[in-house]
Amino acid sequence: MNHIVISCIGPDKTGIVDTLSKIINEHQGNWQVSSLHHLSDFFAGVIEVAVDETNTQSLITALSHIEGLKCQIELATKHTDKASTNLALELTANDRAGIVQEIASVINHQGGNLIKLVSSRSSAAHTGQLMFNAKVQIAVNETDVDKLIGALEHIADDLMVDITR
Template sequence: MNHLIISFITEDRPGIVKVLSDLISKHKANWQESSLHHMSGVFAGVIDITVAAENSTNLATELAALAGFKMQIEQVHPNDLVPETLLVLELTANDRAGIVQEISSAIHQHGGNLLKLVSKQESAPHSGYELFKAKVTISTNKKDIDSMITALENLADDLMVDISR
């Protein structure tokens, strides 16, 4: 089996997921996992699929030819190594330019590998200030957890870090 990672962006409209899933099914591929989002009037996503080697090229060709889609398709070789520790962190702070860079740098400098980042802006209750909220999944060594959390909490007085281990 081949693993394909499909990333795309297209103008939002009804039926996008149906178009993609119909094409994936047509080539007897299996939709493993995905992250799909409506953002600023467009629909964007990343899909991980498995497909038989003999169907892989035709599927990739037909996906790339979809009208109105900007598409990137990569064949990957999944890494079966299980990380020592997975952490899920929920971060909240006053929004500001550069906050994602600060967070990702602190994670990297303390031995973490950022596996997933989902973020949004929302208004703070009662004040109207913009808040940055993020949920991040990190793999790391157990020995690095405390220093990483401390580094994240020290980025700013207003940064709150909730941890799931």
């Protein structure tokens, strides 16, 4: 069984997910994990599909020819990771340019691997101040968890880090 990772972007219109799922199903693919979004009138999505080796190339070809949708498709290779723990965090801070870079840099320099980042902006309840909110999943060695949390908390006085694992 092969696993392919599909990254798609194109102007959003009704039926994109239906089209993708039909093509995957027609090639006996199994939709595994996905993240699909509407961003500034564009559809943007990432999908992992398990597909039999005999159907892999025909599925890749069909996905590559969806009108109005640019798809980049990669065949995943197996790899072994060193022992690590998954750490789920919720981060909240005053919104500002560069905050994602600061967070990503700290995670990288503390030996973590940023597995997932879902961010949003919202208004603070009493002040209306724009707030940055993120849920992150990080793979990190168990022995480095406290050091990583401490480094994240030192990015700025207003950054709150909640562990949700």
